[in-house]
Amino acid sequence: MLKIIGKDSSINVRKVLWTCxxxxxxxxxxxxxxxxxxxxxxxxxPVLVDDGVVLWESNTICRYLCTQYGDGALLPNDAKSRARVEQWMDWQATDLNTAWRYAFMALVRNSPAYQEPAQIAASIAAWNRHLGILDDQLGATGVYALGGSFTLADVVLGLSVNRWMMTPIDKPGYRYVAAYYDRLAERPGFREYGRNGVA
Structure with missing residues (x-):
């Protein structure tokens, strides 16, 4: 049986749990x-142990699970479709995470190392701007990040949207993001591991 190491309140562990x-x-x-x-x-x-295979890095683990055990629905088999999913996964892991890190550490984690007001404000602005990029994408696709089908990109993006929603900052009224958040809540995996009151 798969073993997943890490507390279930961790956003990166929850990516893996939701994928499972x-x-x-x-x-x-x-x-x-x-x-x-x-x-x-x-x-x-998280760390994943699967029949002697040990993996770390949450997005890598999620890709592995979909490739090893999936049917191509969450992570397509053809190169072009797969690359589009992975593009949004990598954007979440790099650009989006970099944008929110300072504000989140200051306002939610209350870290003394992240209390410079100008940097908090800059992080909030960058975070909101990046969610605006996602809002534009969702407005264009109409349902999920890449269109009418739920993919692995929505797992990682959905948890990031949850974190944004849960953090006490002023937020633009992104209607496509709000509708997406509600749509994800129709999925049992998101109700259990995503929209569960943990940022």
């Missing part, structure tokens, strides 16, 4: 312990 739910994969989850450091040199979660 979408694929109908049973798993065991356990919290990180000191002995797990040998599995990931970064000492970060």
């Amino acid at each position: 739910a979408e694929l109908g994969l049973p798993f065991e989850r356990e919290d990180w312990q000191a002995g797990h450091a040998a599995l990931n040199p970064n000492a970060l979660v």
